[in-house]
Amino acid sequence: MTKRGSQISASEDDSASDDRADTSHFAKPLLSNLKQYWGYPGFRALQREAMSLVMSDQDSLVVLPTGGGKSLCYQVPAISRDGLALIVSPLISLMKDQVDSLQSVGISAACINSMQTNREKIEVADKIRRRELKLLYIAPERLVQTKTVQFLQSAGVSFVAIDEAHCISQWGHDFRPEYRQLRNLKTIFPGISVHGYTATATEQVRADIVEQLGLTNCDILVGSFDRPNLQYRVERRTDAIGQIQRILNRHKGESGVIYCISRKHVDATSEALNRLGFCTLPYHAGMPDEDRRKNQEAFIDEDVNIIVATVAFGMGIDKSNVRFVIHAEMPRSLENYQQESGRAGRDGLEADCVLLYAANDVDTWEFLMQDTEDPAVLDAGRESLQAMKQYCVSTRCRHAQLVEHFGQILEASNCGACDFCLKEMEPVSDPLIVGQKILSSVVRQGERFGAAYTAQVLRGSRAKRIVENGHDKLTTHGLMKDESEPQLRNWIDQLLSQGFLRQAGEFNCLEVTPSGRLLLKGQQTPTLLRTRVADSAQPFEDPWSGVDRDLFEELRAMRTRLAIQKHVPPYIIFGDATLRDLARHRPTKGGMLTKISGIGAQKQKEFGAVVLFTIQQWCEANNVETNVGLDEAVKTRPALRQATKAPSEGKAQEYFDLFEQGLSMEDAAHQLGRSMDTVSKYLGMYVEAHRITEISPWVPPAMEKRINEAIGQIGSERLKPLFEHLKSEISYAHLRIAATAWNLRQADDE
């Protein structure tokens, strides 16, 4: 096996204009399909390379983090090649999501699974026979069934892609025995290339995947595991609900997940937040299946924004616009943390990942691990726990720590997206003195007390226990009374993590280590940081720059309505990135929509009119400039409809459906019980969005010719002069449509 590229660059968009050496002749058709179907202007890191391997039938394993864009690595080649691509996927919900999303961009895809009726299965089989399908999603156990194999062998299979490929390895975190059956793929489908995709980072798992799949000549592509759009923060947990509340307040109306360790905490946290006026739903394995399913769907459909869950929640959730993931308690390993926090910001937009931890989280996990009988597993579990704890109390860039854990190095010295790099933690000016004060209290207390007790002594508490022990007489009593308890506990954690203190015995009593003794003598200095609570998330560049937030909300509401109509989750209609782009550039002309990332031909055809209308109406009502930062030539062209009050949306779709069926304006007016004038306003939007210049279904050619002559003389800016010029013989409705088509032709000619 050969390792082609191991790339540690941030997963920035690798734009089309980028002229890095790529001799692949596949790039052009791939890029053109990426644009046409998905409306994306360029490849993300390693996508072009990964896609080229599929195009050239070279077996491959592609390792990219969650949100790195793995699906497109096989979806774009699938439609750029002849034949049917088989996609192995572990979960029905994942398959369904992918099929919905492919269909929404106009690609013929289907899945076969156990939840389907016989009739549905037959329909899919018929499509395969007719060679109409481009992608078929299928579970591994079904793919290797003799009957399926026989059927597919004559179906013109182009290649096999294996999603979540780590499921084949028992070293991975999600081993699925049924994946083992994929070992025979190379024999079952001789000559067909096999491509695996995973976000799992360890070398061992990678090697195992390749071996299990029997890929003797396999190219491996490994991307950077860093997720630059995620902002990582750690806070010591002092008042969990209060802390969560503060985080939720900076994400009003946005989707997010709150993870807790136990079912009990899930329920308690969800209830407490609901009492505070938030709207949350719980999710854990102790709930009836039906309730769980309902809560998960409510989250995906954005009926509710916040899910409080155990780790049981997340697999099979492709929701791209999760804006925050809060861990109310520490996860059991960095692998878990990376995976769970990684569910935020799949769309590449900024997202907030906050971890609240307290020392007793470690005890909770230790307790839960006790049931594990295998000592090797127990040791590994403890090791993972230690690494996780270290991350919580460390004093370095979080992004750097995470990628290093997975064997990579972060090149940027300041990630711009963690509590350290954002300077939310400032170095204290006199770390030696602070360290000495704390350590000397530990020594004076006889090294027989824990962190909480020590912090209380330093703050001058007169708690019964302290007085009884005579520790209110210590010189260190009240020595740091101006510092908060969480701050003191935090410094103790930092001293622990830097090896100046250690915890001993059943009660985690603090002891001073040999380096601690040097510190007391002033021969070693710790690094101590003061934490400042973040009230706002401020990344490097403002990802909301130029976005009209109110219009964004308006577009979100539009998206929800469309999602309900189409029976798909909102993020399948448009991603958040697309809505932001729309609210930033505020296009009002059909031709401009193609410039918005995430709007391909199908989306434009299906939703273009509603989008343009929503923007136009909102901007007019709020006196906000439209067509910002888009083609100037288009921008200055007169907008015909601006003179007239735009009709109300919502109903738009019922008009568009009729136009789609080719109804004349008269018939549509009759059917909907509206005036011709109203119908013509909707038709104007429709014609514009679809860039229709052939308008004979609505304006007879002879009439259009007359109107065009008039426009040729006096222009198309305003309808009234046209109406008068034509001696009131042609209705405003017809004039409006003809003038719209005229403008479109002009735009096309320019």
Ligand code: ADP
């Ligand atoms: P993964 O499977 O690696 O977790 P996905 O394939 O789900 O990632 O992609 C994550 C998100 O990024 C999706 O919303 C997808 O449409 C988007 N995306 C993928 N490739 C691109 C690209 N080249 N340009 C813009 N967005 C992209």
Ligand code: ZN
């Ligand atoms: Zn950082």
